[in-house]
Amino acid sequence: MIGGVTAVAANGPAVNVSSVNVTPTDPTVGETVTVEVTISNQEGSNSIVDVSSIMLRTTSEHYERVEDVGAIAPGGSLTIPITTSFDSAGEKNLLAHVSAASQSNGSRTSHLRAYYRPITIDVEAPEIDAGIAASTNNSGETTVTLTNYGNVELTDAEIRTAVDGTQRDQRSTFDITPNESESVTFDTTNYDSDAVTLTGAYTARGERHEVTRTVDLNRQVQGEIRLTSVEVTERGTAISVDGEAANIGGTDVDSVLVRIPDSETVSPASGAGEFFVGSVDASEFATFELSSSVSNGTDTLPIELTYLVDNERITTTQTIDLSTASPVSPESSQDRPAATAGGDGSAGSSGLPLIPLIVGLLVVVGGSGLLYRLWNRE
The missing domain is CATH 2.60.40.1230 (Gamma-adaptin ear (GAE) domain)
Incomplete structure (x- = not known):
């Protein structure tokens, strides 16, 4: 965070510390910080400004200093990078302190003047945190992603796969800045098991770290x-x-x-x-x-x-x-001849139907009984 207006010494040259840019904006303890200080000589100035030095400082401590910066013509500017680092976390209230003087007849005047611009930098404690995940498509390709959840850049990163304790493959990735991810793809069609151990290895603040996770590939079986x-x-x-x-x-x-x-x-x-x-x-x-x-x-x-x-x-x-x-028989049951009665229940030699014979006999017996009753009545 940068604020305030340049404090200019009375009756001094038209010098302005016009901007200060800090990279990274949220540095961590021990991380290199670059502060770009821009000094301008305002339009309409009647002299060249000779910048003697630029310092990053507090009221009691000096961090960095650059000597013999250079000269600035009227309407011109000059940007100077200054690098530093911080040993502790917290809010740092600094000053960009510029010492400059106007030139007269090509030579520096004897009076240097100080110009300031306040700078506030929030320094964070380092957090090293990474995660690893995977997804498998229908073709048996597994994409493994290594994500930086911390606030420290991960360098020399690589991802390894293993099955039953035996490494199967390894891929390197680009460096991973905070809150970013890098992915690599492995062909896992010939892996002996769906349970695969993923390992992400990386360097953070000069030390080697690893994150490990065992996942189930959930390989989808193709239609068959x-x-x-x-x-x-x-x-x-x-x-x-x-x-x-x-x-x-x-x-x-x-x-x-x-x-x-x-x-x-x-x-x-x-x-x-x-x-x-x-x-x-x-x-x-x-x-x-x-x-x-x-x-x-x-x-x-x-x-x-x-x-x-x-x-x-x-x-x-x-x-x-x-x-x-x-x-299945080629003949259907409907084509078979009907069975006829016989002495043994099979078809008889006379071929006469059984039911008509029975009815005829009943008629004959009934008729005989009627004639007998009529004869006796006479």
Whole structure:
């Protein structure tokens, strides 16, 4: 923090300590601080100003001093950097003390005058604090980020990965200023475990430090189509396949096509040899139906699966065991002849229907009884 107006000695040259800039604005104990002091000779001045020295000081202590700064013509200015550091934390109230004199006939006058500008610098106690984190994408790349949470710059920074105590990789980063981060990316697709130990190493205030953290990569499994709940029905050499195309992965799958490829032993049925399923979300399924003809003695039926996952086309083949097929007779139950009565419950030789015979007998018996009653009444 910088404030106040330059105090100019009475009847002195038109000298002004026009600005003071401090870098960094919030230094820490022991950190190098640069104070840029700008001195100007105001427009309309009738002489050149010769700057003898610039000091950073308090009322009782001198920090830094620069001698024989230079001369400033009327309307000109001069900026001088001065570096210093502080041994303790707290608010430092300083003065930019400029000693200058006007020149007469090319030579310095005998009277130096002092010009001041107050400076307030807040010096912080050093805090060394860093954190490390990671994120993994669907391609198996893990980005590790080292963040500087303290107020001290981190230099010579590097990030290491390890699995089960064995280092797998290492990357260097740029220096990290306070409240900033640096990231590096590792290919973790071939790591033996999802539990990975991350280590960020860096130098702060001349000493080496490390921050370590074990993370779970949470690698997302790509979508994958697998045929499940498959039922095979056999009608002679004709085979029907009904089932589910299940996505057993963790990402959505698009453009799923299920088909029976043509071969010497397998011929897909016309119009029923392939089935377009479409999209299948992660952990979901869709049903399909296929038909084909197979040669006698064929034990297996190949089914080809084609789909898109993460913009990549995948083609696989899953084989179905035909020994589990459920045979179906070519004749339906409606075409079988009705059973006829016989002595042993099977079809008789007369071929006469059983129910009409019974009804006829009842009619005959009933008629005979009626004639008997009529005869006795006479």
